[in-house]
Amino acid sequence: MPPVFRFAPSPNGHLHLGHAYSALLNFDAARQSGGRFLLRIENIDAARCRPEFETAACQDLAWLGISWEKPVRRQSEHLGDYRAAVEKLAAMGLIYPAFESRAEIAGRVARSEAHAPWPRDPDGTPLYPGAATSLSPDERTRLLEAGAPYALRLDMAAACARAGKLSWTEHGKGPDGETGVVAARPDAWGDVVLARKETPTSYHLSVVIDDALQGVTEVVRGADLFWSTSVHRLLQHLLDLPQPAYRHHRLVLDPDGRKLSKSSGATGIRELRAQGATPADIRRLVVLP
Template sequence: MPPVFRFAPSPNGYLHLGHAYSALLNFDCARATAGRLLLRIEDIDTVRCRPEFETAIYEDLAWLGLAWETPVRRQSEHLGEYRDAIKKLAAQGLIYPSFESRAEIAKLVAEREAISPWPRDPDGAPIYPGAARSLAAEIRERLIRSGIPYALRLDMARACSRAGELNWFERGSGPDGQTGLVRACPEAWGDVILARKETPTSYHLSVVMDDALQAVTEVVRGSDLFWSTSVHRLLQALLELPQPRYRHHRLVLDDSGHKLSKSTGSTGLRELRAKGVTAREIRSLVSLP
């Protein structure tokens, strides 16, 4: 079977040079290995994702000279598959609802940090500090029936105990140069959110399900997602999903050394095209042959 690559942008803004690098790298890898390239639209964020951004993605990628298989998978059209995954995890006793708002969580973190430093995940966000995991079942049911918003979290300690030690083979490199066999450390993320009352999935859950359902064999993505692979390996084990091969690549940075943002007009593909920059020159700008 030929290898299967994918490029999976979110239509919450216009593509920039960092997206171009990742998309072109996936395209080049697929072509070099006689593989397939899929395009996935990660549009579960109904607040920020907009149709005009999705249309712009197709236009920008076509301008770069990329070709991909159709139909394109749009996450918003597959919410039932993510709900089924949540049910499977719930049946294992690995999911619980938490009811704190973001403001309440921030207050809890502040109270704890007034005593001692509170642990943070690899992205720098505070680990969930609440006690919803220990709420009695009848209290949970009463709060849910009341209509209060909630998030569905993974009981990380129980999930890690069930899955055992996990790792992946890294063909690229992580933020600190990690390569080869890497030990997964999902516990570093705490009790991650896998779904919310209004949205039956999260990035972690949907990306794992999508890769499996689309038979993706090669995940080529930015090194900013390197440690997220720990959570993805855990979910793959719990949901009995195949493990793709991983290659994390360097990030395209701005002049100050920061990761590019979709709000950075100077690196936006549409802006560069309007200035007369060619697709060939884009390759040069991101140091691709």
């Protein structure tokens, strides 16, 4: 079977040079290996994702000389796949609802940090304090029946105990030079959110479901997602999903050494096109042949 690569942008802004680098890496690797290249639209964030950004992304990719198989998978059209995964994990007793708002969690962490540092995940976000785990079944039922907002969190301790030791084979390089067989550390993320009342999935859950259903065999993505692979390996194990090969690549940084992002106004491919850049110019800017 030929290898299967994918590029999976979120249509919440215009693509920038970092996206171009990742998309071109995947497309080039697919061509050189005789493999397949897929485009996936990760649009579960209904508040920020817009159709015009999806259209613009497709135009930018086509201008770069990238082509992809049809049809394109849009996450918003496959929510049932994610609900089924959540139900499977719930049946295993590995998910619980947490009712605190983000502000309430932040307030509790801030109060605790007045006395001692609070543990944080690899992205620097404070770990969930775990207050919801102390709720009685009757209290959880009361809150759910009252229509309270909630997040469905993975009971990380129980999930890790069930899965045991996990690892993945890294063909790229992690933030600290990690390569080869890497020990997964999902517990470093705490009780991650897998779904919310208004959205039946999260990035962590949907990415492993999508990769499995699309037959993706090669995940080539930025080094900022390196340690997220720990959570993905755990979910793959729990849901009996295949494990793709992983290659995490360098990030394209701005002049101040920061990761490019849509929110920071990183120079977009469309802007560079309007200034007269060619696809070959984009390749030179991201240091690709």
